[in-house]
Amino acid sequence: MNIALERLLEGIVATLRNDVIPHVGDAYARGQAVGVIDLINNIGPRIEWARAPLIETVGEKIALLSAVATLLPGVAAPHEASAVESLSSAELAAERDRLDAAIGDALALAHGAGEEGKSALTLIVRHLHDEQARAMKTTRKPLFAEIASGRDDKDK
Amino acid sequence: MSVSFDPFDTETIRGRIAAFIAGQGVAEVAVGPLRRFTVGFSWVTFGLRASWRDAGGTVERDLILRAGPPNGIFGPYRAFPEFTTLGALAGSGVPVPKVYWYSDDTEILGAPFFICDLVPGDAPIPWTHDGGPAFDDATRVNLGGQFVSALAALHSFRWQETPVAGIGGETDVARTAAAQIDTWERLLGEWSPSRVPMLEHAAIWLRAHAPVAAKIAIVHGDFRIGNFLVADGRITAILDWELVQLGDPMEDLGWICLQAWRGRSPYMCHLFTREDLCERYAALTGAPVDLAAVRYWEAFGTYKLAVMHYGATHCFAERGFNDLRMAGMGAQIPRMLLQVESAMERAA
Numbered sequence: 158m159n160i161a162l163e164r165l166l167e168g169i170v171a172t173l174r175n176d177v178i179p180h181v182g183d184a185y186a187r188g189q190a191v192g193v194i195d196l197i198n199n200i201g202p203r204i205e206w207a208r209a210p211l212i213e214t215v216g217e218k219i220a221l222l223s224a225v226a227t228l229l230p231g232v233a234a235p236h237e238a239s240a241v242e243s244l245s246s247a248e249l250a251a252e253r254d255r256l257d258a259a260i261g262d263a264l265a266l267a268h269g270a271g272e273e274g275k276s277a278l279t280l281i282v283r284h285l286h287d288e289q290a291r292a293m294k295t296t297r298k299p300l301f302a303e304i305a306s307g308r309d310d311k312d313k
Numbered sequence: 314m315s316v317s318f319d320p321f322d323t324e325t326i327r328g329r330i331a332a333f334i335a336g337q338g339v340a341e342v343a344v345g346p347l348r349r350f351t352v353g354f355s356w357v358t359f360g361l362r363a364s365w366r367d368a369g370g371t372v373e374r375d376l377i378l379r380a381g382p383p384n385g386i387f388g389p390y391r392a393f394p395e396f397t398t399l400g401a402l403a404g405s406g407v408p409v410p411k412v413y414w415y416s417d418d419t420e421i422l423g424a425p426f427f428i429c430d431l432v433p434g435d436a437p438i439p440w441t442h443d444g445g446p447a448f449d450d451a452t453r454v455n456l457g458g459q460f461v462s463a464l465a466a467l468h469s470f471r472w473q474e475t476p477v478a479g480i481g482g483e484t485d486v487a488r489t490a491a492a493q494i495d496t497w498e499r500l501l502g503e504w505s506p507s508r509v510p511m512l513e514h515a516a517i518w519l520r521a522h523a524p525v526a527a528k529i530a531i532v533h534g535d536f537r538i539g540n541f542l543v544a545d546g547r548i549t550a551i552l553d554w555e556l557v558q559l560g561d562p563m564e565d566l567g568w569i570c571l572q573a574w575r576g577r578s579p580y581m582c583h584l585f586t587r588e589d590l591c592e593r594y595a596a597l598t599g600a601p602v603d604l605a606a607v608r609y610w611e612a613f614g615t616y617k618l619a620v621m622h623y624g625a626t627h628c629f630a631e632r633g634f635n636d637l638r639m640a641g642m643g644a645q646i647p648r649m650l651l652q653v654e655s656a657m658e659r660a661a
Contacts, residue, residue, distance in 0.1 A: 159507075160630045160643055171635040175321070254507035261508040268517045285511045286654060292647035299645050302440035304638060 158206070166201045170194050210295075211249035214288065215241050218256035221284045225263050229270065229277040232263045260284075318382055318423030320357045323347040327361070329422055330378060337414050339365040339372075347378065354625065354638060355386045355555060357424075360431055375431040377410065380424040384632040386624045386639070387555065391417050392425040394480035395554040398531060399429065401475045406466025408432075408550050432550040434542030439583065444576040447538065447583035452546070457584035458593070459548040460541065464569075465597035467551075468530040468562040477531060482559030489560045490523035493613065501620045504627035511650045515616045518657055524606045526561035533557055536565045537574045538582040566594065566602065567610025572652050573618055608660040615656040619649040 158165075173194055181187045219235045226234040241252055264281050267274035319325070323346070331344040345362040356379045364373040381390025396415035403411060415427035437456075441447050448456065472478060483492030498516050501509065534556025542550045569590060570581045581590055591602040626643035628634040 158644055159505075159646065160626060160640060164630050165640060168629055168635045168637065168640060172637050175635070257510055258508045260510045261513045264510055264514055265517070268514075281510070282514065282654075285514065286651070289511065289647045289650045289654075293651065296644060296647050298444075299440075299641060299648075301641075302438065302442050304641070305438045305440060 162204065162206055163201065166197050170197055205246040206250065208246050208249060210291075211246055211253065212242060215249055215252050215256065217284065217288070218253065218260060221280060222256065222259055222263065224280055225267075225277045228280070229263060229266055229274060231266050232277075233259075235259065316420050316423040318380065318419075320349065320380070320382065323349065323359070326359070326378075326380075326422060330361075330426075330428075331363075333416065333421055334363065334365060334414065334428075339367045341366040341371070353553065354636075354642075356381050356390070356553075357385075376413070377429050377431050378426060379429070380422055380426040381555070382424050382634075383419075384628060384634045386621065386628050386634075388632075390425045390555070392427045393417055394557050396427040397476045397480055398554055398557045401472065401477045402467070402470065402531075405470055407463050407470070408548055410550050410552075432542055434544035434549040436540070436542055436552070437538055437583075439538045439574040439576065441576060446578045446580070453580065453584055455546055456543065456548060457580075457589075460582070460584055461590060461593045462597060463541075463548060463551055464533075464536060464565060465594055467533060467536075468565070469598055470531055472531050472559070477559075480531075480558060482529075482532070484529045484559050486526040486529060486561075489526050489529065490609075490613070491520060493560060493564070493617075494519050494523070497617050497620045501623055504620070504623040509623070509650075511653060512616065512619060515612070515619075515653050515657060518661075519609075519613055519616060522609060522660070524561070524563070524603070524609055526563070527600065527603075528562065529559055530562040531557065532560040532562060532564050534564070535568070537569055537571070538584065539574070561606075561610070563603070563606045564610045564613065566590065566607045567612070568614040568617075570607065570611040571614050571618060572656070573615075573649075605660070608656075612653070612656040612660040615649070615653045619646070619653050622646050622649050 173190055178187055178190050181190060219237075219241075222232065222235045226232045235256065241249060244252065260281060263277065267278040267281060270277075316329075327344050327347050331342055334344065335342040342365045343363065347359040347361050350358040350360060359378040359380075360375065361378060362373070362375050364371060366372070379392075379395075381388060381392065383389060392415040396412050399409045399412045402409045410429040410432045412427060412429040415425075416422070417425045419425065437447055439447065446453070470477075483489040485492075494516055501512060533551070533554060535553050536551070540551065540553040541548050542552065570587055574582045576583075579586065581587055584590075585593070587604075587607070591604060591607060595602045622642045622645060625639040626646070629636070629639035629643065
């Protein structure tokens with residue numbers, strides 16, 4: 158999820174306030190929806206994106222770039238992975254983005270290097286696949302059918 | 314003075330639209346209340362009943378007002394390409410709503426807009442509650458035939474001597490694919506605050522394998538289940554032309570084949586197999602379909618859809634658009650990136 162947590166919660170609250178609550182006819186249901194807003198407002202200051210998966214992601218990107226640097230001239234080896242463990246979630250996300258930029262640069266170099274770049278390219282592409290495959294473990298099936306129809310799946 | 318567009322303030326929009334219509338050479342204009350439709354992820358759609366008097370007498374119609382909000386996914390918008398294309402296709406083999414007026418002047422409504430007829434029908438959607446088929450076999454075959462016929466008619470339309478020639482797009486057959494990659498790569502740069510190596514990899518691959526188009530045609534750009542209306546077993550209108558441009562018609566065929574439009578159904582857009590689609594299209598247009606080109610454009614389409622997911626995320630995260638469907642699309646980016654990788658592998 159690449160949206161700042163604060164903005165995500167703000168958007169959820171705004172949607173409940175402007176698009177949902179005015180159209181809820183039942184007073185108890187309306188009160189419960191306001192209760193959701195109340196809880197979100199109180200949860201917000203207490204949470205951040207989970208650090209463990211971010212540390213793992215950053216560590217894998219550092220390992221990838223270290224390996225690619227040995228295969229492809231022009232790619233600089235990154236710093237040690239141990240240096241990131243004390244970072245906050247926001248700092249880790251920024252580090253992930255910085256490393257992604259370096260991976261993008263290495264990718265362009267590998268593509269342009271022909272046969273000599275193939276080993277590096279294989280490593281990078283495998284990393285990109287593994288990263289998304291891991292992210293899929295926490296990505297739930299979208300509820301687009303229910304969203305589009307406005308009906309609960311159980312109504313079918 | 315700058316006019317702001319508030320889709321919830323339907324009374325203000327109604328007044329402005331009534332004044333706009335009155336300035337279009339008609340008299341005795343009356344516009345009824347606006348009701349907002351929840352369909353679509355991009356343009357805001359309202360239904361309304363209006364009447365006016367023109368040289369032929371009094372006209373009373375159920376209309377659709379479509380407005381492109383400044384903070385919408387593809388904003389800033391232009392109504393001209395969609396309005397012009399719909400106008401040109403009237404009476405062709407492509408079922409489209411009759412269009413009346415448009416404006417790209419944001420001083421009128423605070424957003425570009427156009428007005429067309431309300432066409433009866435329901436829009437089947439690609440997402441089913443269990444991921445399975447959207448249609449029974451008889452419906453699938455019936456709608457599939459009409460769907461391909463409309464596409465073949467669109468791609469056979471002689472646009473060269475019509476105003477459609479001005480809607481935009483790359484008309485050099487050798488450059489048209491690269492121009493599309495340029496466009497979506499630029500949009501990704503605008504919409505994603507960080508680099509996306511998987512999509513950079515895809516763009517490099519797409520550039521290296523870009524086909525030369527057999528011809529240039531009107532490309533709908535989002536021709537799929539979800540963007541047509543059905544009434545009594547008949548496709549009554551092809552909708553959502555906001556991505557229309559001139560380009561390689563194979564782009565629309567590839568787009569139809571995206572994984573995203575079929576769930577676990579074996580049928581493209583829940584309507585037909587990939588081979589059946591290509592055979593029927595070739596029979597209708599008289600031109601053979603290069604299956605490799607369709608696979609290429611399917612890979613490109615998946616790339617384009619992934620970029621759109623970044624657009625939706627940007628809309629929510631940075632442009633204050635509170636539609637939670639946008640944030641929901643952001644959550645599906647890993648799924649999209651893996652689909653880009655798979656589509657490239659199939660096309661390689």
